[in-house]
Amino acid sequence: MDPNEFSGTTDSMIAEVWIKSIDVIFAFMELQDADRVRCGTFLLTGDARLCWESASILVNLHTLSWDGFKEVFYSKYFTEEVRSRLTREFMTLQQGDNSVAEFVRKFERGCHFVPLIANDAREKLRHFICCLRSIFRRDVRVAGPTTYVVVVLRSLVAEQDQREIEGDRQGNGPYQAPHQQQ
Template sequence: MVYSFEPVYECFRKQALPSFEGKVNPMVAKDWLKSVEAIFDHMELNDHQRVSCAAHLLKIDARLWWEVVKETHDLNTMTWVDFAIAFGKMYYSTAVLATRVDEFVTLVQGNLPVTDYAQKFERLARFTHEIVSTEVMQIQRFMRLLKPMIVRNDKMTSVEVVSYAEVLDKALEAE
């Protein structure tokens, strides 16, 4: 579906997406990028429309970053993938990503309730595709780091699970 820019932008603006201010927090940056990508997919926008709409959501430090990008890239040929790569280089720096990977590798449930552990697990897992690249790997890692008393609970061992959502549900029941 092809739109002229003005109706596309008006429709996009009505989605009430948050702006991105450029704070260097990879979780916030990744959440923002995923949010706009979901709307782009729904609206079936082309690359130029995606880049233009996203640029309108950049504020403060992110707007300054975008001004530099505009000077160093040809916006007429910039694809959404090009935008996402440049955005990632800026807001998911190697050092920040390494920190998130370290957090994920050392994450254990400990004294956390299952809901809090699952939330941390899921947030950090987004930065560690090589560690949990499949749902089976995600399930195994999640279960391995749960409290032993939960893993050994009858609710966890009595039913064969086939999805991460089922494992989480059983862990919540077992808690």
């Protein structure tokens, strides 16, 4: 395991990805809270190190939990305002002109900020279907999927089918109407 150092950023998502990546490593290594805090602070460099040194004056380092560390970290790099904005963006997310793959990426990223949806399989499924472009939504509903994974796969198939239909209409597909002989 080779966790990345964190030197600070103005991009909140980079900060969130860093925390999530070291969370995975720490869980795999079965580190206790105190060890997580020590390792996490060790990985801070540059501006992030300076920010931590200032912030650490306000906390008891001997009793600081990993959740406490993340709270201090988030107050600087992933503020409540940013999380609130990302939650609002997710709640109004629509596929629009995005490909299904791009929409899935945005949906899964945004789902992280709304645990009420992310942690309820039926609500996640319903929300995803409602946000799809109507032509794909119809195909997905007709298939009657019961899991999020099946909905994503069915959406990808529906998108591919739609591309083929459009290609056929334009005379570029394999199923062109035969020319009538006179």
